[in-house]
Amino acid sequence: MEIFNQYVLPPTREHLELLRYLMVLGYLVLLPYVGIVIGSALLSFFLCVGERDTSNPLYSRVAKELIDMAMPSRVAVLVFGILPLPVIWIIHGQWLIHSIANTMHLLPLGAVLVAAGLVVLMAYRHSLDGEGQNSITVIGTCGIGLAILLLGSFVLLGSVTRFFDPERWITTHHAVRLLTSWNVIWRYLYFLAGALSITGGAIIFFFFTWPGRAKRLSEEEARLTKYLGAGIAIAGMVLFPVFGFFYLFTLPIVALSGQLYWVGALGVGVLFIAFLYVYRVLVGPKVRFGAPTFVLFVFVFLLMIVGDQLVLVNATEEHIAALVTEAEEREAEIQLEREAMRSAAIKPDIVRGQEVFNSVCSTCHRMEERLVGPPLGSVLPKYAGNMDGLVSFIQKPSKVNPDYPPMPAPGLPLVDIKSVAAYLLNQITPDSKNAQGGAPEPVDLERATDEGEAGPTQGELVEEEREDTDQREGE
């Protein structure tokens, strides 16, 4: 986390929008893929165990087919399972920059564990090619890989879920305590249910409707995979809305918003359509519509990820507002510096200044009376001899007097601002330019404006105001 705070600039709003889309994309690749690997490895593991008990070669054939489906090649594992991990880590780091989110340390640990789990499962897959498939070592490799992957995805998702609960960023430090909250556990089970159902969808899709694959299955294999796929999908689908409900129920109050529940409900609705397809596979004579079934499950994952985005944005709303403000300030500073470098070359023009004053400033200012802004005759003396101060105020007005609303930045080019400043200073200290800004002169004039001409005007003004308010109160 410190790395980020040192080297990364606060992001602007557009930058954050972009990051959000990238984050959705990263998760949309990672989570369904890891889900499919978990589901297939789980089935594969139990099939290997089953084959040891019954020595039915059918089981080990299907076990191998399953893990082949989930990990077709090294490149696929790298692209879908490992590449998104650093992307997600970096994006979360940008998002939570300058905050003291303790779980930022856990996220990379989870990522490393997920990658390690995938590598071990890859080794399992290769060991199935050789002899002695049902040996203890092979089954052990699968079990260990699966366990590491489960642990890794728990730590990863748990630390991400913890981003949704800023209250505990500061107060909880112990890693185990951080991850043993009901909210984190329900979130993980929610994901696991999704993982089971998308594995089922993937089996139906890749085994039966993927071109060129369906024919390779013997009738026995087809029957077994069909029941495995439809069964695991339905189990996942039944658990998904239950865990999702408890997850939403246990979210902290900062993270909630109305849309979140609608997204959740939509997910359940989509799941019902997917259920109809899977049910048809289970009771129908032939496996069909594999592709739309799979796509529906991916869509359910998308909704889950969109829900996470909503939660993250809700929970970090003020944090983000602070970051964006910081970025805007930095940008404005750079702008000002740049202009200051240029400004040496710009010559103010009093005639032009008068035009600008009449067209822009006079909507809010008069020299002697109060409109929206203060009478300039009474505020300008403090800028006498301080042209730069006046220019920078007009460029970027800051709050001065609580009796007035803040002045909006007029958004004029620097020439115009310098000109109007010169014009105004010329109004209160005529010929100050000719007198070459002699030190005593502005002071004299300031006193003059305070006690002389401006004095009575100010007095009148105050009285006028009083009358004004009296009237209003009388009404």
Next chain:
Amino acid sequence: MKKYLGIPVGLAFFGFFVLAYLALASDWHRHKRAPDQPIDFSHKIHVGMVGLECLFCHETADKSTFAGIPTVEKCMSCHKNVATNRPEIQKLAAYWNAQTPMEWNRVHRIRVRNHVYFSHKRHVKANIDCAACHGEVEYMDKIRQISSLEMGWCVQCHRQKEAPTDCLTCHR
């Protein structure tokens, strides 16, 4: 016929959960959301832009158990003159003219105080920033509850700051 039994069962199951999610939504809407106020008052404008101190408006936060909500009179000390042409301020002025107090809806609706003793004074006097419990209010247009106000939250901070964690401190 038995073949199709799964469809109504599925419909009932998933339909039940859609309704359950919507029930959560309605609970959120009624009990947890930041409530609508009679006037769109913004802390972002008054704290962030105008730069007022919390205690200027929540006067009693360092004197009493309650932080206190400012009276209309306090608002009018500025708004007699400021932004008088805006519709929201005209609403405010109408309250002032009719001399009726403003009915602000509570944002922290989980009333800790019903069965727990909580005092602002003790915490403000111990130099705990308002933001530690209420978040970065200066960025909120509409103020919302940031902390859970659960017991675990109170106790964790007490443990960290070595404040009393005896049951009787809060449950008296």
